[in-house]
């Protein structure tokens with residue numbers, strides 16, 4: 001019996017998961033690990049194997065391997081023997097488009113060296129293509145980007161282009177409402193104000209956990225999505241619609257207040273200019289952003305895909321009031 005189990009494990013295709021201790025990679029790692037009869041095994045990559053999140057994955061059967069996105073040789077070792085690799089960068093750790101590109105390149109080089117058969121690169125669109133270079137509606141940031149964490153990922157697509165890759169275009173995490181300080185704030189009259197520069201346009205949103213689940217669906221589909229760009233969302237909703245759901249779900253009055261992108265950029269918190277530009281892209285190019293993502297595809301890849309209200313029911317206790 002023991003021998004049989006070992007063989008079953010050995011027969012599984014190994015997926016090396018960058019960011020396994022985070023939202024996207026964590027969702028994928030948990031999807032693999034919660035399907036023990038499935039065809040895949042999980043190698044969780046982290047800079048700190050002893051951390052709690054890595055250990056939680058290890059206790060569910062993940063192999064935990066140490067590597068750093070700044071070190072190609074370490075990534076090559078971490079990808080060695082893997083059938084698949086999930087590649088994601090964390091812009092918000094350094095706020096630098098150039099660093100994000102270096103780290104993406106390191107992963108692409110390592111995936112090539114290791115002979116990985118299927119890479120998923122978590123990317124976003126190049127927002128510069130939506131506007132003429134002399135368009136003055138929003139500033140350039142870091143000299144050459146409109147939305148650095150979008151544009152640098154899009155530029156990085158080129159590093160992965162020669163590989164058996166799926167470009168996964170993700171959406172705004174609804175989890176930003178509790179994890180990123182982007183939730184409604186209490187006003188003096190006891191109601192909550194949700195201030196964002198989105199006008200009356202729809203935001204392409206998703207439960208963060210569903211990104212990893214969709215990635216699992218992409219790996220499970222074999223070669224179907226190799227060489228393809230797959231855009232996913234959970235729902236496209238206006239902020240007024242979301243505020244309505246928040247009021248109902250949280251039992252408080254949440255009023256969405258649209259502000260001008262310039263005002264938002266001026267709020268002064270770290271990344272306000274970046275997020276101001278991002279929301280303005282979502283607002284001014286609603287058709288293009290929504291058109292690049294599909295709820296149907298996301299649901300086909302992950303039948304458990306949550307709507308905003310389902311997400312709210314599950315996570316509302318995390319939203320600080």
Ligand SMILES: NC(=O)c1ccc[n+]([C@@H]2O[C@H](COP(=O)([O-])OP(=O)(O)OC[C@H]3O[C@@H](n4cnc5c(N)ncnc54)[C@H](OP(=O)(O)O)[C@@H]3O)[C@@H](O)[C@H]2O)c1
Nearest residue numbers: 019020021022023024046047068069089090091171172173
């Ligand atoms: N928030 C949103 O709405 C949203 C929407 C679309 C796309 N994104 C993109 O998602 C990305 C972040 O992904 P996430 O939300 O899953 O991240 P997260 O939850 O913040 O976790 C970051 C993960 O990246 C890993 N990591 C960071 N730097 C690393 C390095 N140098 N070497 C190895 N691992 C490293 C961390 O691993 P260890 O700390 O364990 O080493 C951790 O697992 C960002 O680039 C962002 O632009 C975000």
